[in-house]
Structures are given as C-alpha cells and as structure tokens.
Amino acid sequence: MTATAGSDIVTGAINRGPAARIVARTSAGALRLFLLVVALIWLVPTFGLLVESLRDPATFTTGGWWQVFTHPAQLTFENYSQILKDGAITSSFLNTVYITVPATLLVVLIGSAAGFAFAWIEFPGRDWYFLVVVGLLVIPIQIALIPVVKLYSILGISGSLVSVILFHVAFGLPFAIFLLRNYFAGIPRDLMEAARMDGASEGRIFFRIVLPLGLPAIASLGIFQFLWVWNDLLVALVFASPSNQPLTVTLANQTRQFGSSIDILAPGAFLSLIVPLIVFLAFQRFFVQGVMAGSVK
Amino acid sequence: MSRGAPGERRWLAGVFLAPAAVLLLAILFYPLVYSLVRSLFGDGPAGGVGAFKGLSNYADIFTDDAILRSVINNIIWVVVVPAVVTILGLIFAVLTERIRWATAFKTVLFVPMAISGLAVGVTFALIYSDSPSRGLANTVTVGIHDIFAPGTGYPGEHPRNEEVLVGSGAQGYTTKDPVAAGSVVLLPLTGLSLTKPPPGLSQARTPNASSGITGVVWNDFRLGGGGTIGKVDPGELGLKDVTVQALRDGTVVATTQTDAGGVFTFAKLTSGRYQLRLPAQNFGAPYTGLSWLGQHLITWAIILAYLWVYAGFAMVLLAAGMAAIPREALEAARIDGATEWQVFRKITAPLLAPVLLVVFVTMVINVLKVFDLVYIISQSAGADQKYAQVLATELYQFYGNQQYGLASAIGVLLVILVLPAMAFNIRRFRKDRG
Numbered sequence: 001m002t003a004t005a006g007s008d009i010v011t012g013a014i015n016r017g018p019a020a021r022i023v024a025r026t027s028a029g030a031l032r033l034f035l036l037v038v039a040l041i042w043l044v045p046t047f048g049l050l051v052e053s054l055r056d057p058a059t060f061t062t063g064g065w066w067q068v069f070t071h072p073a074q075l076t077f078e079n080y081s082q083i084l085k086d087g088a089i090t091s092s093f094l095n096t097v098y099i100t101v102p103a104t105l106l107v108v109l110i111g112s113a114a115g116f117a118f119a120w121i122e123f124p125g126r127d128w129y130f131l132v133v134v135g136l137l138v139i140p141i142q143i144a145l146i147p148v149v150k151l152y153s154i155l156g157i158s159g160s161l162v163s164v165i166l167f168h169v170a171f172g173l174p175f176a177i178f179l180l181r182n183y184f185a186g187i188p189r190d191l192m193e194a195a196r197m198d199g200a201s202e203g204r205i206f207f208r209i210v211l212p213l214g215l216p217a218i219a220s221l222g223i224f225q226f227l228w229v230w231n232d233l234l235v236a237l238v239f240a241s242p243s244n245q246p247l248t249v250t251l252a253n254q255t256r257q258f259g260s261s262i263d264i265l266a267p268g269a270f271l272s273l274i275v276p277l278i279v280f281l282a283f284q285r286f287f288v289q290g291v292m293a294g295s296v297k
Numbered sequence: 298m299s300r301g302a303p304g305e306r307r308w309l310a311g312v313f314l315a316p317a318a319v320l321l322l323a324i325l326f327y328p329l330v331y332s333l334v335r336s337l338f339g340d341g342p343a344g345g346v347g348a349f350k351g352l353s354n355y356a357d358i359f360t361d362d363a364i365l366r367s368v369i370n371n372i373i374w375v376v377v378v379p380a381v382v383t384i385l386g387l388i389f390a391v392l393t394e395r396i397r398w399a400t401a402f403k404t405v406l407f408v409p410m411a412i413s414g415l416a417v418g419v420t421f422a423l424i425y426s427d428s429p430s431r432g433l434a435n436t437v438t439v440g441i442h443d444i445f446a447p448g449t450g451y452p453g454e455h456p457r458n459e460e461v462l463v464g465s466g467a468q469g470y471t472t473k474d475p476v477a478a479g480s481v482v483l484l485p486l487t488g489l490s491l492t493k494p495p496p497g498l499s500q501a502r503t504p505n506a507s508s509g510i511t512g513v514v515w516n517d518f519r520l521g522g523g524g525t526i527g528k529v530d531p532g533e534l535g536l537k538d539v540t541v542q543a544l545r546d547g548t549v550v551a552t553t554q555t556d557a558g559g560v561f562t563f564a565k566l567t568s569g570r571y572q573l574r575l576p577a578q579n580f581g582a583p584y585t586g587l588s589w590l591g592q593h594l595i596t597w598a599i600i601l602a603y604l605w606v607y608a609g610f611a612m613v614l615l616a617a618g619m620a621a622i623p624r625e626a627l628e629a630a631r632i633d634g635a636t637e638w639q640v641f642r643k644i645t646a647p648l649l650a651p652v653l654l655v656v657f658v659t660m661v662i663n664v665l666k667v668f669d670l671v672y673i674i675s676q677s678a679g680a681d682q683k684y685a686q687v688l689a690t691e692l693y694q695f696y697g698n699q700q701y702g703l704a705s706a707i708g709v710l711l712v713i714l715v716l717p718a719m720a721f722n723i724r725r726f727r728k729d730r731g
Binding site: 031039061062114165227232238248269277292 | 308309310313316317318320324326327331332402404407410413416418421422429430432436446571613617635669672673676688692700707708711712713718723726728
C-alpha cells in the first residue's frame with residue numbers, strides 16, 4: 001500500500017503521474033458509489049420488512065412501505081401488540097426457544113466428547129471412523145424424514161419437542177465432531193501428557209483442559225448450531241405436532257393467505273429474525289469462523 | 298498416549314463416543330438403509346409398504362410431469378446459483394479490499410446468512426407481491442418502464458360527446474371534421490377519476506392561435522360538475538403526454554405530445570386541412586409490471602432471493618482466502634509494472650482457486666437441498682406455485698401424501714447427487730492431513 005487516493009480508498013497503485021491519478025480518483029469514486037449501492041440493495045429488503053411490520057394494516061392497500069416517508073402517521077406498534085397477544089405466536093416463539101437451547105447444548109456436549117475421543121484417545125479404526133464422519137457432513141436431511149418418523153412412532157415420541165431436538169442434534173453432530181476434533185487436535189501434546197502424568201483421569205482432562213482450551217471452537221459451533229436450529233423450518237414441519245411447533249412453522253402456515261396476513265407475517269418474521277440477528281452481530285467473529293471451518297456442509 | 302491397556306482405551310473411547318454413535322446410527326445410518334430399501338417398494342393403504350416395484354419409483358421421477366418439472370428446476374438452480382454466487386462473492390471480495398469500510402460492508406452482506414428462510418421468504422414475497430399493494434419489485438420495474446416509455450395513458454378516457462371526436466378506445470379517436478391551419482382545436486374528453494386523478498395533472502389551458510395548428514386535450518369535467526361543455530373551464534385538468542397525430546388523406550404527417558396543460562402544437566402545419574387523431578395507445582391500460590411469481594419468472598425470483606442470502610457467504614470466504622495470499626508477491630508484481638488485472642489473473646486467481654472450488658461445491662450441496670425459500674415464496678404465489686417446485690419440496694409433498702416409496706426414491710436421488718461432494722470433502726480432508 002504505497003498511495004492513498006480519495007479519502008477512504010486504499011489503492012495498490014504506485015505513482016504514475018497526474019493523468020493516472022485522476023483516473024484512479026474517478027474510478028475510486030465510482031467504486032465507492034457502486035459498493036454503496038450494493039450495500040443499500042442488501043439493506044433495503046430487511047428494512048422494508050421492518051417498516052411494513054410497523055404499518056397500520058388499513059394502509060396496506062394504499063401503497064408500499066415507502067409511503068411512511070411521506071405519511072409517517074402510518075407507523076404504529078399495533079401489529080406487534082396484536083401478535084404478542086396472539087397465543088399461537090407466543091407459544092410457538094417459546095417452542096422455538098425450548099427446541100433451540102437444548103439442541104445447541106446437546107450438540108456441543110456430545111460433539112465435544114466425540115471430538116475429544118477422535119483427537120486424543122487411540123482406538124482401532126479411529127481414522128476410518130473419522131472419515132465416515134466427514135462423509136456424513138453432506139447427507140441431506142431429506143433422506144431421514146420418513147424413516148425417523150417411523151422410528152419415533154415406535155419409540156412413542158412422535159410430535160414431541162424431544163423428537164425435534166434429537167433430530168437436530170443428530171444432524172448437527174457430523175459438523176460438530178469435524179470442527180472440534182480438528183481444533184482439539186491442535187492442543188499441545190505436552191499439556192495433555194503432563195496432565196496424564198499427574199494422574200488426571202480422561203474425564204478430568206476433558207472437562208479441565210480440553211473444554212476450556214477449545215472454547216473458541218465450541219463458541220463457533222454453538223452459534224452456528226443455534227442459528228441453524230432457530231431458523232429451521234423443514235425438520236419442525238415434519239416432526240413437531242401443532243402444539244409443539246416453532247415460530248417458523250406457525251408463520252409458514254399463514255403464507256397461503258399472504259396478502260391478507262401481512263399484519264401477522266411481517267411482525268412475526270421480524271420477531272423470528274431479531275434473535276438470530278442479535279446473536280450474529282454480537283458473536284460475528286465466532287460465526288464467521290464456524291462458517292469457514294465447515295464451509296462444506 | 299501410552300497410558301492404559303488397549304482394552305481400557307477402547308472402553309474409554311466408547312464412553313466418549315457412545316452418545317454420538319447412537320444418534321448417528323439411529324438418525325443417519327438407519328434412515329439411509331431404510332430409504333434405499335423403501336424406495337424399491339410401492340405404497341399400501343395409510344402409508345403402509347406396498348408391492349415390490351424395483352426401480353419404477355425412480356423411473357417415475359423422470360417421467361411424471363410434475364416431478365420432472367422439479368428436476369428441471371433443480372437443474373436450473375444447480376447450473377445458475379453456485380456459479381453466480383461464486384462470481385458475485387469474488388467481485389465483492391476483490392472490490393472491498395480497496396475500501397476502508399470493508400468490515401461494515403461485509404457485515405451488511407453477511408447478515409442474511411443468519412436469518413431464517415421463513416423471514417427471507419416473507420421479505421421477498423412482500424417485494425414480489427402485487428397485493429394488497431404493488432411491491433418494491435414492480436414499483437421499480439414500472440418506474441423504469443415509464444422512464445423509457447412514458448405516457449402510459451388514460452384507460453377509459455373517451456370523448457365528451459361525438460361533436461368533435463369520433464372513434465373508439467381500441468382504434469383511437471379522430472376529429473369528425475378536418476381542421477385548417479391556424480385554428481385552435483379543443484378536444485374534450487372525459488372519464489378521468491376525479492377523486493383519484495393520475496399524479497401530475499394540472500389545470501387545462503386554451504392556447505392562442507398561431508400559424509400552425511394548435512389545441513388542447515383535456516378532461517372536460519370537473520369535480521362537482523358545472524362549466525360549459527366543449528370549453529375549458531377553471532378546475533378542469535389538462536391531459537399531459539397524450540400523443541396527437543395529424544393526418545392528411547389518411548396518412549400520418551406529423552406527431553406531437555401534449556404539455557402539462559394539455560396543449561399541443563403543430564407549428565409546421567401552416568397550410569391545408571388535416572384530421573387530428575388521438576391514437577389508441579393513449580387509452581390502453583397502464584403498464585403494471587411483471588408477474589414475478591407467475592409461471593415464467595417464479596423460479597428466477599426465488600433464485601434472486603437466494604443470491605441475496607449467499608453472496609455474502611461467498612464474499613467472506615473468498616476475502617479470507619485473499620487475505621492469506623502473501624502481500625510481497627502482489628507488491629513485487631506491481632513494482633514490476635503489472636496492471637491490477639494482470640496481478641489478479643496471474644497471482645490472485647490461481648492462489649484463490651482452492652477456495653473458489655470450496656465455495657462452489659458448498660453452494661452445489663446447498664442448492665440441491667434448497668427447501669425453505671422455495672416453500673415459503675411459492676406458497677405465497679397461489680396457483681403458480683407448482684412451477685417453482687424443486688426435489689426437496691416435492692419430497693415433502695409426497696411425504697404429506699403418504700407416498701413414501703416415491704418420497705424415499707427422491708431422497709436417495711438427493712444423496713446420490715451429493716456423493717461427488719462427499720468424495721471431494723474426504724479427499725480434501727485426507728490431503729490436508731498429508
């Protein structure tokens with residue numbers, strides 16, 4: 001980086017005389033403008049959803065959400081107070097929480113244990129088993145829907161929250177094991193040997209050394225899994241009974257009457273995206289690491 | 298790793314692995330086997346197993362019109378989306394290297410990855426919708442259309458009476474008698490919605506006579522009534538952007554458009570007699586945009602929403618890949634006089650190839666399984682939703698109809714389609730470990 005053209009453009013160009021500098025400056029301006037437009041295109045849809053969720057439904061027929069710029073009186077919290085009074089919405093929001101939190105914790109716990117075994121306990125066929133896990137990363141959940149529905153009915157847990165949670169945990173595990181084994185394998189061997197010399201049990205080593213040192217990877221996994229389960233539609237659509245369905249399913253059932261349900265769908269969709277949005281913005285670094293580690297999922 | 302007998306280690310490993318092993322066996326392995334077998338059988342009553350059918354469920358996938366359409370849609374998805382996402386990601390990754398607010402830009406583009414397919418689906422259904430009011434997509438489309446083809450007209454507007462203009466809305470209206478050069482022609486129409494007039498209309502005005510032909514096209518009626526028929530009265534609106542043609546012996550010799558007050562002028566027609574015509578294009582229905590969620594565009598509309606979600610993902614991965622390229626190599630090439638394009642083509646692109654491949658393969662896998670967005674957006678589309686279906690939504694539908702044999706066959710097909718990606722993953726992993 002030798003030259004700076006424009007106020008916030010870093011170019012890699014070296015000095016090439018005034019003509020080249022003018023070209024560089026104009027193209028730098030064009031570039032900034034282009035990226036600004038792109039960023040706007042990416043912001044507008046979500047912003048539109050937010051504004052629509054805050055509009056008086058009586059004004060929906062008069063025009064799009066951008067009317068609020070000229071008619072700010074259209075804005076109201078009425079839609080939100082309506083859906084927060086709607087038992088179906090609030091109970092399905094709670095179901096989302098009841099499904100997501102255990103499914104995340106369980107996948108972290110079970111995945112950590114298995115990742116630890118793959119990284120630090122020698123057993124016959126270990127590498128082959130691990131390759132199987134890598135292979136499982138890409139298995140589509142669609143293949144499992146019907147067989148697992150049958151399995152659950154034999155086990156007598158059809159439609160329950162547990163059935164949804166177990167499915168999410170199982171399909172979260174290949175990625176969890178893959179990510180954590182690779183991270184745990186990077187823990188210094190000396191540290192592990194020293195602990196073993198001191199007579200620490202494997203359980204103790206797992207809880208006292210591996211889990212604390214593996215925290216960054218565990219955080220990535222946890223956030224990744226949290227978002228995946230929170231946002232899920234298909235698994236819950238198949239496995240959850242009506243009283244156990246999460247927010248995504250409750251809202252999806254409204255999309256058939258799209259035009260007349262916007263006063264529920266827009267605030268509902270925003271309610272469903274605000275939690276992942278906060279989690280994402282708060283833990284962006286971990287999330288990006290998780291995505292990169294498991295990019296082939 | 299020396300402590301403990303092999304038996305003890307095996308036992309230990311078992312304790313740590315057991316929960317994962319049980320779940321993977323029950324919810325991943327058993328279903329694979331079950332579906333493989335189940336796909337060879339037909340369906341009995343109430344979701345029971347029917348007669349052995351061999352591969353005929355698979356044959357159905359490629360012969361049944363509805364499933365075949367979803368196969369074709371899936372092919373469109375796989376051909377278009379991974380390539381476009383990768384290219385978009387690459388462009389953004391390269392361009393953001395040159396701005397200071399790259400982090401903010403990346404966050405903005407990456408955020409959709411954290412949002413549910415349901416929320417994205419509702420967001421874009423809103424954009425594509427025409428009900429209860431025109432969505433953003435068609436508002437923009439109509440806006441652009443009207444810039445290039447303005448004056449979309451006044452549907453239903455017709456002559457006040459047959460004294461001056463005759464004809465029909467479908468053929469246009471022509472003056473009953475020819476008009477002479479130098480005259481002022483009043484062309485009274487009516488039919489405008491006065492409670493909700495088109496935006497931008499203003500008071501009609503009567504022009505002064507000139508050497509050419511001049512006149513006014515206006516809505517000869519005002520809110521509350523009153524005024525003289527055939528005369529421009531206060532409160533009556535001029536019709537702007539109306540096309541007016543002058544004809545001599547049935548052929549058009551001049552064309553002009555009315556101004557904001559509805560006034561038109563043929564300055565060059567200074568001699569002779571002409572008929573004036575208001576062609577049908579003035580009275581057609583206005584352009585209302587595209588039917589985004591109709592038969593022809595619905596898959597593309599959903600793909601657009603999907604690109605919005607995943608472009609940021611590709612960008613972040615590729616930007617990380619580019620950050621790993623040694624700066625010295627780039628600087629050295631630049632000092633040697635290489636242009637930015639040469640630097641990109643000769644250094645960045647080859648070093649980035651493995652990451653590009655990872656992004657591409659990841660997207661192929663994701664796209665094969667695409668469900669949420671198609672399900673949500675197509676449901677909002679009503680009758681045309683059948684044109685958007687893909688394998689995953691088709692499978693869900695057969696599951697709902699208890700056609701488990703066919704659904705299992707589609708599931709197995711999806712697994713077969715991801716096998717190359719599985720092989721890619723395993724090879725990459727083994728190479729990483731040397």
